[in-house]
Amino acid sequence: MHSDMGPDQQKNILSYQEGDARLVERLDEWLAKKLLRAIGTPPVTIKLWNNREVGDPEIRPVASIKINNRTSLVTLLANPVFYFGEHFSTGNVDIEGDLPGFLDTVYRHLPQKRGSPLSAVVDRIRASNSLTGARKNIHHHYDIGNEFYEKWLDLPAMQYTCAYFPDPAMSLEEAQNAKMHHICRKLSLRPGQKVVEAGCGWGGLARFMAREYGVNVRAYNISHEQIRYAKQKAQEERLTDRVEFIEDDYRNIQGDYDVFVSVGMLEHIGIDNYRLLGAVINNVLREDGKGLIHTIGRNQPDKLNEWIETRIFPGARPPSLSQMMTVFEPYSFSVLDVENLRLHYARTLGHWLTRYEQSMHLFRDKYDDTFIRGWRLYLAGSQAAFTAGTMQLFQVLFTRPRNNKQPWSRSYLYNDRAN
Amino acid sequence: MHSDMGPDQQKNILSYQEGDARLVERLDEWLAKKLLRAIGTPPVTIKLWNNREVGDPEIRPVASIKINNRTSLVTLLANPVFYFGEHFSTGNVDIEGDLPGFLDTVYRHLPQKRGSPLSAVVDRIRASNSLTGARKNIHHHYDIGNEFYEKWLDLPAMQYTCAYFPDPAMSLEEAQNAKMHHICRKLSLRPGQKVVEAGCGWGGLARFMAREYGVNVRAYNISHEQIRYAKQKAQEERLTDRVEFIEDDYRNIQGDYDVFVSVGMLEHIGIDNYRLLGAVINNVLREDGKGLIHTIGRNQPDKLNEWIETRIFPGARPPSLSQMMTVFEPYSFSVLDVENLRLHYARTLGHWLTRYEQSMHLFRDKYDDTFIRGWRLYLAGSQAAFTAGTMQLFQVLFTRPRNNKQPWSRSYLYNDRAN
Numbered sequence: 038m039h040s041d042m043g044p045d046q047q048k049n050i051l052s053y054q055e056g057d058a059r060l061v062e063r064l065d066e067w068l069a070k071k072l073l074r075a076i077g078t079p080p081v082t083i084k085l086w087n088n089r090e091v092g093d094p095e096i097r098p099v100a101s102i103k104i105n106n107r108t109s110l111v112t113l114l115a116n117p118v119f120y121f122g123e124h125f126s127t128g129n130v131d132i133e134g135d136l137p138g139f140l141d142t143v144y145r146h147l148p149q150k151r152g153s154p155l156s157a158v159v160d161r162i163r164a165s166n167s168l169t170g171a172r173k174n175i176h177h178h179y180d181i182g183n184e185f186y187e188k189w190l191d192l193p194a195m196q197y198t199c200a201y202f203p204d205p206a207m208s209l210e211e212a213q214n215a216k217m218h219h220i221c222r223k224l225s226l227r228p229g230q231k232v233v234e235a236g237c238g239w240g241g242l243a244r245f246m247a248r249e250y251g252v253n254v255r256a257y258n259i260s261h262e263q264i265r266y267a268k269q270k271a272q273e274e275r276l277t278d279r280v281e282f283i284e285d286d287y288r289n290i291q292g293d294y295d296v297f298v299s300v301g302m303l304e305h306i307g308i309d310n311y312r313l314l315g316a317v318i319n320n321v322l323r324e325d326g327k328g329l330i331h332t333i334g335r336n337q338p339d340k341l342n343e344w345i346e347t348r349i350f351p352g353a354r355p356p357s358l359s360q361m362m363t364v365f366e367p368y369s370f371s372v373l374d375v376e377n378l379r380l381h382y383a384r385t386l387g388h389w390l391t392r393y394e395q396s397m398h399l400f401r402d403k404y405d406d407t408f409i410r411g412w413r414l415y416l417a418g419s420q421a422a423f424t425a426g427t428m429q430l431f432q433v434l435f436t437r438p439r440n441n442k443q444p445w446s447r448s449y450l451y452n453d454r455a456n
Numbered sequence: 457m458h459s460d461m462g463p464d465q466q467k468n469i470l471s472y473q474e475g476d477a478r479l480v481e482r483l484d485e486w487l488a489k490k491l492l493r494a495i496g497t498p499p500v501t502i503k504l505w506n507n508r509e510v511g512d513p514e515i516r517p518v519a520s521i522k523i524n525n526r527t528s529l530v531t532l533l534a535n536p537v538f539y540f541g542e543h544f545s546t547g548n549v550d551i552e553g554d555l556p557g558f559l560d561t562v563y564r565h566l567p568q569k570r571g572s573p574l575s576a577v578v579d580r581i582r583a584s585n586s587l588t589g590a591r592k593n594i595h596h597h598y599d600i601g602n603e604f605y606e607k608w609l610d611l612p613a614m615q616y617t618c619a620y621f622p623d624p625a626m627s628l629e630e631a632q633n634a635k636m637h638h639i640c641r642k643l644s645l646r647p648g649q650k651v652v653e654a655g656c657g658w659g660g661l662a663r664f665m666a667r668e669y670g671v672n673v674r675a676y677n678i679s680h681e682q683i684r685y686a687k688q689k690a691q692e693e694r695l696t697d698r699v700e701f702i703e704d705d706y707r708n709i710q711g712d713y714d715v716f717v718s719v720g721m722l723e724h725i726g727i728d729n730y731r732l733l734g735a736v737i738n739n740v741l742r743e744d745g746k747g748l749i750h751t752i753g754r755n756q757p758d759k760l761n762e763w764i765e766t767r768i769f770p771g772a773r774p775p776s777l778s779q780m781m782t783v784f785e786p787y788s789f790s791v792l793d794v795e796n797l798r799l800h801y802a803r804t805l806g807h808w809l810t811r812y813e814q815s816m817h818l819f820r821d822k823y824d825d826t827f828i829r830g831w832r833l834y835l836a837g838s839q840a841a842f843t844a845g846t847m848q849l850f851q852v853l854f855t856r857p858r859n860n861k862q863p864w865s866r867s868y869l870y871n872d873r874a875n
Binding site: 145203205337357359366367370373374379381424426427440441443445447448450451 | 621622623755756776782788789790791792795798799843844857858859860862864867870
């Protein structure tokens with residue numbers, strides 16, 4: 038930290054202890070400038086607790102980072118990504134201006150760097166995705182309470198995964214419906230087929246497949262809250278003869294199926310488990326079976342934003358396509374189609390964020406402010422990450438190597454209804 | 457070879473030298489049965505030079521392998537894949553019945569095994585794809601003579617790569633045209649854009665893009681014969697102001713371009729060179745640029761059929777998708793779309809084989825029988841490999857990570873004309 042300071046500045050550091058207010062102010066501003074440089078000098082300003090503003094006066098800022106005390110400033114400098122999340126959640130840091138716009142700008146300027154020493158430590162202490170660890174990690178995120186998610190996800194399907202906007206003017210509900218149709222068409226679902234779903238969330242897709250495509254679905258999930266909700270809805274919708282929800286891990290899937298589908302699970306199971314997932318699919322998929330995996334991904338192997346991984350999604354690790362192939366290649370599955378829906382996820386998150394912000398006042402009796410602000414940041418930050426291109430959304434369609442029952446073009450995906 | 461023989465059979469071996477005709481016949485039949493087992497016991501028979509037929513009498517054979525001498529039988533047993541190619545080419549082995557049907561059946565039964573000791577030796581002596589090695593390998597295949605390829609490829613574009621049959625009843629010319637449109641649409645070509653093509657063959661796609669989409673193309677190829685042909689056609693079609701053909705290696709591509717495209721080159725450059733190819737693309741592609749790579753591939757990392765690699769395509773190595781990602785991931789290119797056109801290549805090869813067989817009599821004054829029979833086997837064998845699912849055809853569309861100029865659905869690929 039001292040290496041690029043001249044003798045005068047080093048003298049200032051010494052004076053720091055002496056309480057010379059003017060020198061302390063200069064040091065704070067110097068730290069703030071250093072922070073701006075550390076995050077790639079985006080067009081933003083930093084407003085300190087004493088309302089002094091730091092930033093390039095030549096550039097019109099898109100927003101200001103309000104930092105409410107010196108500890109927050111110093112820890113931000115040590116690890117901007119992680120501590121921005123921490124301090125924004127607690128209210129020690131705030132954004133004056135448009136939060137998603139600010140985050141998008143910062144994402145575009147952030148230097149592409151690899152793990153810091155701190156992240157290495159965090160890595161070591163993180164629990165692995167063992168069966169019990171997986172249950173704990175998922176509980177952390179998905180068992181917060183269904184009422185929380187109901188306030189900002191699509192209803193009644195409750196899909197906490199990327200929607201599909203063939204027309205960007207679609208509502209969230211329309212786009213989530215279009216997503217389910219898109220997946221079912223890719224899989225060429227036919228009435229009477231047996232489908233297994235790994236990681237079924239609140240069961241929206243499982244019930245949709247049974248209702249709209251007449252298939253029989255067995256859907257697995259380790260979240261107790263979600264399975265309870267999914268079963269209840271299936272009863273209400275009189276689908277229990279065609280949809281079975283099982284509170285169990287994907288590793289325990291058995292039986293034989295025409296179709297395997299998994300939407301939004303792969304990014305949570307850990308890359309070390311991909312080969313095992315492939316073995317599970319290989320065990321249960323029929324000779325002319327098809328499968329689809331829908332997952333958050335990366336352009337290259339990399340870690341998730343450290344704060345999101347620690348506070349929001351413990352154990353999550355979105356794969357690059359080469360990593361994802363570990364599911365398929367050992368078993369010679371044939372990849373038929375990969376579609377990247379990155380900008381659809383940015384739009385999905387925009388809808389979620391709007392609804393979330395409209396409901397924030399409702400959460401106050403059940404959750405504390407740190408939780409509520411943290412979730413707002415997470416949704417806005419994820420939107421920015423998909424907009425800036427640091428995160429991807431892959432849908433991968435695959436089959437057995439010798440399955441020649443394939444359409445001659447993908448036009449069947451685009452023939453009827455708008456998609 | 458002796459391990460599963462009883463004492464009687466071992467005695468027969470001893471008798472072999474003594475010229476006991478009956479015992480020799482029994483040994484030959486025993487070797488033939490062993491050969492059938494080695495190739496996975498497909499429903500075929502083996503007919504020996506003395507017209508004795510070996511095979512399961514319970515099963516209706518799809519074809520017979522006619523083996524014309526004992527040396528061929530023994531070497532086939534040592535390395536069936538390689539020596540089938542060798543002996544079929546020279547006429548020491550023939551197929552009685554439908555050649556593509558026979559090959560398809562055998563492909564489906566062949567045990568999935570890894571390299572033999574022989575293939576390891578072959579690997580060591582094979583030249584690497586250095587700049588001069590690449591030129592030699594390509595010369596081996598593509599400089600045979602344009603007249604040879606004109607007899608069975610589509611005219612006038614002469615595309616020695618997979619066509620696209622959105623309607624399987626299309627003619628070869630229609631399907632090759634549809635392929636070029638499909639690629640141009642995926643790339644969203646607009647008039648005036650600058651396109652670079654790596655490995656342009658006889659220049660059919662380069663001229664098509666310039667003519668039909670109004671772009672400016674610079675196209676690279678190291679085959680002297682092909683470049684000569686491509687330039688001549690560009691002159692005839694008055695396209696020289698918009699298409700430039702350069703006899704040079706992809707590694708020497710320079711400039712800056714809106715679009716990078718490469719059709720049927722990746723499978724020839726060797727997997728060790730993928731990172732370098734990615735660096736070349738990274739150097740020349742503009743910030744909002746797009747690219748497409750069309751290549752033969754595999755479901756998992758594996759070698760090409762040894763005989764094809766030795767005799768037909770020295771240096772060829774079709775990648776699995778995970779291997780292919782080495783082009784993109786180091787530079788954080790964003791993969792937008794992967795389409796597997798495996799069965800389209802089977803159909804393309806079917807067209808080529810039919811035309812080739814109709815023209816075989818024309819080749820006799822210029823090429824010897826081994827060459828002519830070898831090519832027939834190569835086309836039929838490749839058709840069988842794509843039909844049986846041992847080979848894939850990947851089209852991968854990609855862009856820079858921050859390019860948000862993307863259509864909201866792939867329906868634009870399927871809107872107008874039939875595809």
